[in-house]
Amino acid sequence: MAGQKRLKNAKVLVVGAGGLGSPALLYLAAAGVGTLGIVEFDEVDSSNLQRQIIHGQSDVGRPKAESARDSIKETNPYVEVRLHQTRLDSSNVLDIFRDYDLILDGTDNFATRYLVNDAAVLLGKPYVWGSIFRFEGQASVFWEDAPNGQGLNYRDLYPEPPPPGMVPSCAEGGVLGVLCASIGSIMVNEAIKLITGIGEPLLGRLMVYDALEMSYRTVRIRKDPSTPKITELIDYDAFCGVVSDEAQDAAAGNTITALELKEMMDAGKDFALIDVREQNEYDIVSIPGAVLIPKDRILSGEALAEIPQDKPVVLHCKSGVRSAEALAVLHQAGFKDAVHVGGGVLAWIKQVDPSQPVY
Numbered sequence: 001m002a003g004q005k006r007l008k009n010a011k012v013l014v015v016g017a018g019g020l021g022s023p024a025l026l027y028l029a030a031a032g033v034g035t036l037g038i039v040e041f042d043e044v045d046s047s048n049l050q051r052q053i054i055h056g057q058s059d060v061g062r063p064k065a066e067s068a069r070d071s072i073k074e075t076n077p078y079v080e081v082r083l084h085q086t087r088l089d090s091s092n093v094l095d096i097f098r099d100y101d102l103i104l105d106g107t108d109n110f111a112t113r114y115l116v117n118d119a120a121v122l123l124g125k126p127y128v129w130g131s132i133f134r135f136e137g138q139a140s141v142f143w144e145d146a147p148n149g150q151g152l153n154y155r156d157l158y159p160e161p162p163p164p165g166m167v168p169s170c171a172e173g174g175v176l177g178v179l180c181a182s183i184g185s186i187m188v189n190e191a192i193k194l195i196t197g198i199g200e201p202l203l204g205r206l207m208v209y210d211a212l213e214m215s216y217r218t219v220r221i222r223k224d225p226s227t228p229k230i231t232e233l234i235d236y237d238a239f240c241g242v243v244s245d246e247a248q249d250a251a252a253g254n255t256i257t258a259l260e261l262k263e264m265m266d267a268g269k270d271f272a273l274i275d276v277r278e279q280n281e282y283d284i285v286s287i288p289g290a291v292l293i294p295k296d297r298i299l300s301g302e303a304l305a306e307i308p309q310d311k312p313v314v315l316h317c318k319s320g321v322r323s324a325e326a327l328a329v330l331h332q333a334g335f336k337d338a339v340h341v342g343g344g345v346l347a348w349i350k351q352v353d354p355s356q357p358v359y
Contacts, residue, residue, distance in 0.1 A: 002196075003195075003196035003197075003198065004032055006195050006196050006197070007031055007032045007033050007034070007192070007195055007196065008032055008033075008034040009034055010033050010034060010035070010101050010102065010195045011034070011035040011037070011099060011100045011101050011102075012028055012033050012035070012036055012037070012100060012101065012102045012103075012104065012191060012195075013036075013037035013038075013039065013096070013097065013100040013102070013103050013104070014028070014036065014037065014038055014039070014103075014104045014106060015039045015088060015103065015104065015105050015106060015107055015112070015116055016039065016040060016105075016106035016107045016108070017038050017040040017052070017054060017055075017064040017065060017067075017068040017106075018040075018042075018048065018051075018052050018064070018106060018108065019051040019052055019106070019108070019132060019175065019177075019180035019184075020104075020106030020130050020132065020180055020183060020184045020187065021038070021040070021052075021054070021068070021104075021106035021184070022051070022052045022053050022054035022055070022068070022180065022184065023053060023054075023180060023181045023184030023185055023188070024104050024106060024184045024185075024187050024188050024191075025038065025054055025068055025071075025072055026053075026054055026071065026072070026075055027184070027185060027188040028104075028188055028191065029072045029075045029076040029079050030075050030076060031188065031192055032076070032078075033079065033191075033195075034078075034079065034080060035079070035080045035081075035082065035100075036072060036079055036080070036081050036082070037081075037082040037083075037084060037096070037099075037100055038065045038068055038069065038081065038082070038083055038084065039065075039084045039086070039088050039096060040063070040064045040065040040068065040083075040084075040085065041063075041065075041085055041086055041087045042063075042064050043061060043062060043063055043064060044059045044060050044061065044062050044063075044064050044067055045060065046060050047358075047359050050177040051175060051177035051178075051179075051180045052064075052180070053180075053181070054067065054068045054071045054072075055067045055068070055071070063085060065083040065084070065085045066083065066085075069081045069083060084096050088112060088115060088116070089115070089236075090115065090233040090234070090235070090236070093115055093116070093119040093233070094119055094122065094123065094233075097119050097120065097123055097125060098123060100125070101125075101195070102125065102126055102127065102128070102191055102194060102195065103116065103120055103125055103126070103127035103128070104127065104128045104130075104187055104188075104191060105117075105127055105128065105129045105130070106130060106184070106187070109240075110161040110162070110240045111161075111236040111237050111239070111240040112236070113129070113154060114154065114155075114161065114236050114239060114240065115233070115236045116129075116154075117129075117142060117153050117154035117155060117230075118230050118233055118234070119233065120142065120143075120144070120153070121144040121153050121230045122230060122231075122232075122233070124144070124145045125143075126141065126142070126143035126146070126194055126203075127141070127142055127143070128140075128141050128187045128190045128191050128194070128202075129141070129142060129154060129187075130183045130184065130186065130187045131183075132175050132179050132180060132183050133175060134174055134175060134176065135176050135179065135210065135211045135212045136179075136208070136209065136210055136211065137179050137182060137183035137186075137208075137209045137211070138183070138206060138207065138208050138209070139183055139186045139187055139190070139202060139206075139207045139209075140157070140202050140203075140205065140206045140207065140221065141190050141194065141201045141202040141203040142154050142203075143203055144230075146203055150203050150204055151223070152203075152204060152221060152222070152223045152224075153227075153230070155224075155227050155228075155230070156221060156222070156223055156224045156227050157206060157221050159224065159226075159227060161239065161240040174278075174280050176211055178211075179209075179211050182209060182211065183209065186207065186209075190202055202218075204220065204221050204222070205218045205219065205220060205221060206218065206219040206220075206221055246325075246328040247321075247324035247325045247327065247328045248324070249328070250324060250327040250328035250330075250331050251320075251324040251327060251340060251342075254327060254331075254338065254339045254340065255320075255339060255340060255341075255342040256314070256339050256340075256341055256342065257341070257342055257343070257347065257351070258341055258342075258343060258347040258348040258350075258351045258352050259351050259352065261273075261287075261314065261316075261341055261348070261352075262348075262351075262352050264314075265288075265289070269312075270311050270312075271311050271312040271313065271314055272291065272307065272308045272311055272312070272313045272314065273287065273289050273290045273291065273314050273316070274290065274291055274292075274293050274307065274313060274314070274315050274316075275287065275290040275291065275292045275293070275316055275317070275345075276293060276294060276295040276298060276315055276316070276317050276322050276323050276326045277292070277294065277295075277317050277318055277322070277345070278294055279292065279294070281318060281359065284357060284359050285345060285349070285356045285357050285358075285359065286345070287316065287345060287348050290316065293306060293307070295317065295322045295323075295325060295326050298326045298329055298330070299325065299326065299329055301329075301333075304330075304333050307330070307335065309334075309335070312337055312338070312339070313330065313335055313337070313338040313339075314338070314339055314340065314341065315327055315330070315338065315339070315340040315341070316340060316341035316344050316345060316348075317340075317344045317345070318344045318345055318346060319343060319344045319346055320340065320341065320342050320343050320344045320347075323340035323341065323344060324340055326340075327339070327340045346358065
């Protein structure tokens with residue numbers, strides 16, 4: 001009874017109503033958490049439904065926050081649901097976090113993860129973190145002000161973000177839908193332990209789950225004395241670098257539109273069109289005549305010999321980020337006239353061939 005009262009009085013904020021946020025919100029509601037906040041600015045897309053189980057077909061096109069609220073109310077009508085339908089950034093994160101006891105971070109990009117961490121540190125809030133990719137997931141608890149000297153934060157585990165373009169998103173690399181439920185339920189389990197004071201939370205431990213081997217293992221995390229003390233919020237997009245400086249320089253003056261690509265095709269120009277996405281993306285939709293050479297093979301130099309040197313080279317990816325990174329490598333390798341398609345295959349679908357599927 002005491003634990004259930006603590007859950008009833010708890011105010012929990014879930015950042016993201018996507019793959020991890022969906023099961024987390026439903027199980028938090030079912031557990032009897034009294035107040036649930038949802039930070040989400042996106043809309044439901046049909047491609048979300050294989051993993052974001054809080055939404056349904058009838059919700060496609062609706063704001064995710066509102067769809068999630070309605071599903072929560074179906075599960076537990078006594079939950080107070082607060083919607084924060086905005087993009088989380090340095091200007092609003094402290095005001096949003098301040099009224100909650102616990103944060104659950106279900107975001108899918110490094111800039112927001114560091115933002116959530118730093119805001120939680122500045123406010124002294126504990127937060128549960130989870131991450132998924134393909135068939136693997138991770139989870140942990142971070143709380144800088146934890147008692148008994150156990151305090152640590154996300155930067156003790158990952159002091160710096162990976163290089164721009166190095167880690168594919170779920171859309172690029174794919175994710176096993178049920179993996180979201182596995183990691184999301186672990187996150188809720190940790191939240192319940194923190195709220196009710198039972199068990200041993202994952203504070204100071206990183207839980208790693210491999211769905212293919214069906215194995216769980218934990219890695220000890222210790223406070224890194226060299227981690228700089230967090231005293232203020234920063235520009236997280238700049239810190240994580242959406243694209244590298246080299247990619248920005250390469251794309252400047254070497255970017256064509258999807259319509260310009262179509263004009264080149266219609267004019268019968270002889271050029272090499274290279275798709276730098278992953279095989280699974282290529283299987284969904286491709287631009288006619290494009291040859292698949294994944295970005296990683298270009299960045300490693302492995303595929304440079306496969307790229308023709310006697311004709312112009314045009315690169316494209318899904319949105320233009322990965323092709324810009326590959327373009328920088330090609331320029332350094334001597335392909336000075338190489339260009340890439342701004343907006344990638346998404347721009348091609350929107351401007352040239354709307355009949356193609358969007359993912």
